[in-house]
Amino acid sequence: MxxxxxxxxxxxxxxxxxxxxxxxxxxxxxxxxxxxxxxxxxxxxxxxxxRNQSADEILSALIGIKNEISAIGNNYNQEVKRLHTLKDSPEMLTWILSNELRHKQLLDFIRDIFFKLEKIHESCMQK
Structure with a gap:
């Protein structure tokens, strides 16, 4: 001691x-x-x-992606709860049509994630 x-x-x-x-x-x-x-x-x-600058940039990008995915997950859970309240209701068709835009936004976001991960991979491979 x-x-x-x-x-x-x-x-x-x-x-x-x-x-x-x-x-x-x-x-x-x-x-x-x-x-x-x-x-x-x-x-x-x-x-x-x-301090590793490239690791800091990667971490920053991944934190942003994590936050976006979390927000999307929260919104999705709310929409599914709303869907369950609309069973056998004429509002269900309206809900499905309005969610088509959100579905497109989700696919665009996934494409952005893929693009960012590709850029991170390329920058790591150059070093």
Whole structure:
């Protein structure tokens, strides 16, 4: 078990120096500035965060797709509930005709998903 730290080291810095130190700290996996300072002062390795731009773009696109699919699923569930209330009703034909547009929109959206996934695949294959 690691002993609790109880000795203090205080240093004074210029505002610009503090900002530079804090910015470097934020680029690491250290939980707080004290941990970062201990690592640096004891010449221990500091693990930096690594950002993968293409992975961020892929994740962003997939999150957008997930949200769209979720919205479509919610709308579909509402429409099916509405259909069940129209059993043997003359309104059923009207409902079917009005849902033809939604069906076309769904197919267009699926086509867009396929296109976006193809672009993602191509960009990953180029790297």
């Amino acid at each position: 690691e002993k609790k730290t109880n000795k203090w080291i205080s240093i004074r810095t210029k505002p610009g120096d503090y900002d530079a130190i804090y910015n470097r700290f934020q680029q690491t996996t250290c939980r707080n500035l004290s941990q970062y300072a201990r690592q640096v002062l004891l010449n221990k390795p500091v693990v930096l965060k690594y």
